[in-house]
Each structure stands twice: as structure tokens, then as C-alpha cells.
Amino acid sequence: MIPASWDAVERGPLNTKLVNEAGVSVGTVEHVMAALAGAGLQNVLIEVDAPEMPILDGSAAPFLRGIVAAGLRRQNAPVRAIEILRPIRVKVGDAQAALLPVAAPKDGTGKHLVMEFHIDFPDPAIGRQSRVLDLRNGAFSRELSDARTFCRASDIDAMHDKGLALGGTLDNAVVVDGETVLTPGGLRHADEPVRHKMLDALGDLFLAGAPILGRYVGHRAGHAVTNTLLRQLFATPGAYRIVDCDPVTAAALPGAGLTLAELPAETRQAA
16 A cells, blocks of 8 residues: 555656555656546545556546546545645745645635646747646646646657656657657647646645645646645645635535536547
């Protein structure tokens, strides 16, 4: 048994690896964790027979499709969330991330998670991209779930030498080389890279153990930075509180009321 928890993460730049006290590990958990968060699934046991989660198409959409198709069961337990009460910020080199409190919206809906992300790559095919997304209800499914992992062609050999991305192909990742997108069919979204960074961040944040009510801001942030942010959050007295969600707040969580029809059209056709 390996806990899906922030304090079981072995921090690294390329993926999120969970390790238990016996040293047993499973890597690349961020996409399935994002799918769980985006579907509103909070109590789950995942069985895997390999040291790494399958890459599938490089996004969270196949996981999300399977979850929604199987259906969720409501349990006789309160829905709990982590409300951010004080700003928490971390910086590692030129990367930084923050968790900030949010006020209840004036439209009467509950507090929820807002994500803001900024990336800057030298490759013109990626360049500078920014996006802000309100993650209420099915926004993750519609806007982020089908965004695929991406890399530069020059990075592939280095990852293979480390035993990473051994199943990676042009069919399950966006590979760029300068101004060129090498992946057949090109991008699913003009800003697919920053959307995938947000997908990763949502999966890494869900290792907090509950949905977050607050604002996440990432600048060039990766897996290790987001995990460092969570460690700082839980080490800071008064920075958060665990709340039982009332019906209004629960209805604003990612995945609340999600249906198969809300999945990206390309994903529905592939089902």
C-alpha cells in the first residue's frame, strides 16, 4: 500500500513519484490524480502492477472517461476541503508557486479553486503562455483534461537514459523542436502546454488529501515546486483549515455533477 499523500512524494522535476515506508514506489501519478480531482472522486483504491502509471494518450482524459463511465457512489460521509487562510509562497530558482485565500463569490456560489499558470520556454512552438481557470464543476473536463504532456525533442534521450518515458511516443506526448510540433495532428489547443501544466498542478495539489479552496498561482512551476508548496502549507500554523463543505460549496468543487457529455468531443468519440 502506497499512500497518495504529499508527504509520500519523492520530489523530482519530471514526474510525481510516491514512495512508502518500505521503499515501494509508483511514478507518474499526476495524471490519474488530476482525473480523480476533476471527477470529484475522493475515496479510491488504485491497483497497479507496474512501477509507473500508464501514460495512455499523455493526458488525463482516458482516466477521466473511465471514471465517469463507471460512475461514482455517494457515501455517508461529509465532503471535506482544505480552505487556504494565509498566503503561502515558495521559490526554487526561477520557478515559484503560491496558494492564496479567496473570498466567496458575489453570485452566491461557494468558495472554490482558481488556478493561474505562466510558462516560458525558448522553443517558439511553446514560448510564453498564461491561463487562468475557475475550476468549478466540469471546467477541468472541458478545459484541461485532454491536454497532453509535452517535451522538447532534445530532452527525450536524456529521459530515456534515466529510465523515464520509456513508453513515450509521438502518439502520447506533444514533442516540439524549435518552431515545429513533431506530434502528428499538432496541438489539441493553441495553448496546450500551459493547460497541461495546470493539469499536472491539479493532480499534485490533490495529494493534499482533499480539494483546495483557494487560488493556486504557478510561474514555471513543476512537480517538485508544487509539492514544496504543499509541505510549506502544512508546516505553517494557521495557514489552512479543514472544512465540511455545505451543499453550496460542494456543488462548486471540481467534478461536481460531471457527466460523460461534458468530456472533450474527441475523447467521447474515442470511447
